[in-house]
Amino acid sequence: MADTAMETGTGAAAMKVSDEVAIQITDMNKWYGDFHVLRDINLTVYQGERIVICGPSGSGKSTLIRCINRLEEHQKGQIVVDGIELSNDLKNIDKIRSEVGMVFQHFNLFPHLTILENCTLAPIWVRKTPRKEAEERAMHFLTKVKIPEQADKYPGQLSGGQQQRVAIARSLCMMPRIMLFDEPTSALDPEMIKEVLDTMIELAEEGMTMLVVTHEMGFAQAVANRVIFMDQGQIVEQNEPREFFNNPQSDRTKLFLSQILGH
């Protein structure tokens, strides 16, 4: 899969994908009570790969990426992140969580802390980084997402787009090897979507491993190595973006694409 992605790369900056496996999901199943949300998921993500996950509402996209950092527990199968298998061992879970950054649809910034404190909290308390160093790093990433001047404000005083960029910076401050994005732009007004996508594109160009649940097909075409289409808790189709959009194989994918690109 990774090889095909490399050969047919869509021209986004550096498309280097290594053979090193970042995430390995094997025969994974999950139920909510009796409801079978995820069915026999098999997925290998290589270091440096950018994967876009799309699919109709309720198809289990969020659940899938939330299983990767154990916000949700799977009941069957195996998930290995960075060589560590996710099990009930709390030590492993904390270790994986500090390697995997996550950006949420509704930002989930901590409203009682300033932007800077939001960014330094986890490095200081989880990674035991000295405060000064953590603050320098936070300012570095805030500059990168282009809002260093907001560092002393509170999240409630920022626009949605700014908050989402802070959320990205907050995750980056933990120096994660993998970033998960769950519909990062779908709670934003159109004019703010671009600023967040630009930040994400920049991140992709630096070679971050990214799993992005999104309906921004332009983003998928620009940076993804692979697009995954999910329906009813299963991976229905996956392909490199150009093939995926121009030549979808399954009827469900065609229907979905016609609905999402149709208007």
Place this chain on the structure above:
Amino acid sequence: MSDTHAHTVAYVRDTMLPPEVPPAAERGVIRWMRANLFSSWFNVLLTILGLAVLWSLLAGILPWFWNSVWVADSLSECREIRDALHGTGEEVSSACMAVITERWNQLLFGFYPQDLYWRPVAALIVFLAALGPVLFASVPRRLVWFTAAAPFLMYWLLWGGSIGGPLAVALGFAAAWGAFVLGSRFSGALAATIGAIVVPLLYWLLLTGPVAGLIGAVIPIELQFVPSKDFGGFMLSFIIGVAGIILSLPLGILLALGRQSNLFIINKCSIAFIEVFRGVPLIVWLLTASLLLNYFLPPGSNFDLMLRVIILVTLFAAAYLAEVVRGGLAALPRGQYEAADALGLDYWKAQRLIIMPQALKISIPGIVNTFIGLFKDTTLVVFIGLLDPIGMSNAIRADTSWQGINWELFVFIGLLFFICCFSMSRYSQHLERRLRTDHS
């Protein structure tokens, strides 16, 4: 856009308007009065009615207070002085505040030895100083060490005795901390938590006595011992109230967390505790404290009644606080827990840094409400024979020279409680304002 309108629609402003002061009728006292007191006929009527009620109240109270007699030895002497001043003809209302000037020491300190009054006063000063770093952001953080040491210092000032006692008790907290650190290093967070609870309890029950003796022998500093039975007056209420408030908050938070916990035993125990303590009247708990608690404690541990009352008041208030805090926890969006988890914060760090600061902030009004309730409920201890201000006032009114006096004592006691409760209320409003982060 139709052609006919095109030339009228296009418009560019070339001078910007400066801001202006609102017109006179829209400003100041007159405007306020018109808007709030005389906006309609009905409102005018209410205003007049309100003024009349206010007038009749003040007309009754002010002369009573204004004509107070401040120096006298008994109620009858008060009456004589009043009659001498105002003539015996008509009844002039006059307060006999002499009872306060005569007996203030009992109302404030009970039977605490007169020559040692400086000790409760010093303890009060220590208390107020210790509050600084906790209550006000402008006080340097480093002073929390003083705050941590203050309870032991205050205990020693109030009760006296060898300095070994409070130091030995303080060591229990050090033991708890040690157990927690060792527990979390060598096994899980759960073991650490259990260790941090069990180790100090065992230490306090079994070892404090000998350790206190040992320290006392090494550092022979001693204050004259004052037994709890000499404590009384407002000082007693204040000690019970403050101790209850300080101890019940952490316990209430732990109970609220316990009630939310997924661990079956902890969850059920917390629920049982909360429901039992909340469901039984405080007075029953106080009677339990005075009569029954000795049966449950290990033989030989002769627990001081005041300490027992503090424990039960604390447990009672903690049950209420747990529910208040739970309300705050429930109001937090799930995303906050998820973001904390996703960043790799463990349970206690997430609680301490993310969840509790927000949940407690939401719960401030409810928490302060509970605190105020607790503080006033300390007057119930009069029913188990402790001489709180009400108990003292009963004793004073039983004295032949002050028989028949009521209002002056109750006004004084009420005022003391009001000052404390009103301060708490004002502080909570200040805190809510300070913690607001949603506006610039």
